[in-house]
Amino acid sequence: MSSPIRTTVLISGNGSNLQAVIDQIAAGNLNANIIRVLSNRKDAFGLERARKANIPTQYHNLVKYKKQHPATTEGVQAAREEYDAELARLIIADQPELVVCLGFMHILSPQFLEPLEVANVRIINLHPALPGAFNGVNAIERAHAAWMEGKIYKTGVMIHDVISEVDMGTPILVREIPFQKGQDEDLEAFEKRVHETEWGTVIEGVGMVLKELGARKLA
Ligand SMILES: Nc1nc2c(c(=O)[nH]1)N[C@@H](CN(C=O)c1ccc(C(=O)N[C@@H](CCC(=O)O)C(=O)O)cc1)CN2
């Protein structure tokens, strides 16, 4: 087995998927070393989870960059590009082999993606929908609403490669979630089912990528 894969995790919220990965690393089931957890939200509980696990954390927020530019379309674009370029520098400085987005609620621009590609850093993401369905935010709520309207009978979660087009990168692992036929399932109960499916999918999907990167190191 190769040395543990240096991994940076990007979050914005609770960090339950981060916790699932931390726990599996501690149990010796994932060959990774989380070198940093970075959040774009200061109050993300996932930062507390990382601190408890003695993992270095960082807070990197877009507001500081927006304040340095006019509140115009061009100004916001410039702020996002500067933010993303600095995010790339911060991450590359740690020399990761893998970046995992686990609820990171920020669309990454080429100013981030290109430097990481040059540095040969793989980027993957967890998304709570099936490939091509409900891209973007609030996917769980949107899927539940579509089911209530009789438009869909299943949804799912996936781990996918990150490309510029949001949630359209190559799927690595997809887990379908059927809706209970003829049974009303409120959003809260459905969300619980989705999150429970996510935890297992993250562990298996990240494990697949870690094995791939490990094999490449040994080749
Ligand atoms: N270029 C890419 N960036 C990101 C991807 C991706 O596949 N390509 N995956 C996401 C995670 N994500 C869905 O899985 C996602 C996160 C956030 C958004 C979004 O619209 N963000 C808004 C802000 C929303 C908010 O603050 O609540 C924004 O960035 O303006 C869409 C999809 C990680 N990034």
Ligand SMILES: NCC(=O)N[C@@H]1O[C@H](COP(=O)([O-])[O-])[C@@H](O)[C@H]1O
């Ligand atoms: N588009 C990205 C997206 O919606 N990601 C979602 O954010 C949540 C993070 O939960 P967590 O902070 O408890 O891991 C998860 O449900 C994940 O699928």
